[in-house]
Amino acid sequence: QNQLVHPIDSKSILYAVIGDPIVHSKSPIMMNRAFLETGINGVYVAFHIKDHALPDFVAGIRAMNIRGVNVTIPHKQAIMPLLDAIDPAAQAIGAVNTIVNDNGKLTGYNTDGIGYVRSLKQEAMPQLQGKKIVILGAGGAARGIVYALLQEQPEQIMLINRTVSKAEELGSSLQAYCMEGSVLQACSPEQTERIIAQADLVINTTSTGMFPNVEETPLDTSLLSEHTVVSDLIYNPLTTKFLLTAADRGMKTHGGLGMFIYQGAYAFEYWTGVDAPVSAMRDVVLASLS
Numbered sequence: 001q002n003q004l005v006h007p008i009d010s011k012s013i014l015y016a017v018i019g020d021p022i023v024h025s026k027s028p029i030m031m032n033r034a035f036l037e038t039g040i041n042g043v044y045v046a047f048h049i050k051d052h053a054l055p056d057f058v059a060g061i062r063a064m065n066i067r068g069v070n071v072t073i074p075h076k077q078a079i080m081p082l083l084d085a086i087d088p089a090a091q092a093i094g095a096v097n098t099i100v101n102d103n104g105k106l107t108g109y110n111t112d113g114i115g116y117v118r119s120l121k122q123e124a125m126p127q128l129q130g131k132k133i134v135i136l137g138a139g140g141a142a143r144g145i146v147y148a149l150l151q152e153q154p155e156q157i158m159l160i161n162r163t164v165s166k167a168e169e170l171g172s173s174l175q176a177y178c179m180e181g182s183v184l185q186a187c188s189p190e191q192t193e194r195i196i197a198q199a200d201l202v203i204n205t206t207s208t209g210m211f212p213n214v215e216e217t218p219l220d221t222s223l224l225s226e227h228t229v230v231s232d233l234i235y236n237p238l239t240t241k242f243l244l245t246a247a248d249r250g251m252k253t254h255g256g257l258g259m260f261i262y263q264g265a266y267a268f269e270y271w272t273g274v275d276a277p278v279s280a281m282r283d284v285v286l287a288s289l290s
């Protein structure tokens with residue numbers, strides 16, 4: 001299943017993912033499956049890069065003509081000043097997860113937020129325009145998603161966070177990207193219950209409920225209306241307790257695996273210009289998780 005269609009030869013084009021740690025990454029399995037499916041002679045490998053080695057690695061991208069790189073924790077910010085250009089969306093988000101190498105010119109992109117939105121629209125909520133959205137959490141993951149959701153012209157995005165000041169900062173720093181008619185603001189503790197009850201979509205971007213803390217939930221789903229779509233970025237476990245209790249109450253749910261698949265799909269498309277074989281990518285990742 002995880003075989004390369006092409007033997008690796010002198011024409012093989014190199015791709016990589018970097019992070020620290022990186023050993024658990026599913027990206028090599030997913031991307032090599034995508035090359036297999038599309039008949040592209042690409043090879044995608046994982047490199048464990050420590051902070052101090054990042055500049056040497058970037059020099060290595062150019063030296064070895066690596067066509068594309070995915071960047072994960074903890075390098076998504078630190079890599080930015082080492083690149084030649086940053087896509088405006090990645091600049092606004094303040095993080096890069098994908099690098100495209102055009103003959104030595106390295107451009108940084110962020111496909112996490114748009115990957116999330118593509119997954120949400122495909123799998124749970126085709127129309128986001130005019131919707132009331134609640135985001136739980138105000139960290140790096142929330143930032144990318146809020147930026148991408150704002151492009152869809154929702155009626156409002158309300159930010160709820162344990163540390164309210166961080167939600168306020170996130171709201172004001174992305175205010176400039178609100179289209180006309182959309183409202184983006186932090187939710188005060190007094191407003192929280194009312195806002196949650198009115199939400200069309202609630203998204204958990206916190207780590208609450210992630211393995212091994214699978215009994216935790218970020219919010220009591222009895223506060224939500226039955227028509228609310230409930231989404232969780234976590235994909236380990238594939239279905240969190242948050243989603244299970246929402247499903248029990250009859251709500252539509254959306255898990256985090258799709259975000260991972262589609263952030264990779266966008267990266268693949270930026271590098272190759274070929275439509276990503278999304279279902280084959282999902283199948284191979286699911287098989288590796290079970």
Ligand code: ATR
Pocket residue numbers: 136137138139140141142161162163166205206207208
């Ligand atoms: P990420 O890049 O995954 O978003 P992060 O930037 O560290 O990670 O942000 C984590 C988010 O999850 C924050 O909003 C954090 O809340 P605080 O700003 O109050 O720290 C939230 N979070 C993490 N653990 C939490 C918990 N047990 N309960 C509530 N919120 C939690």
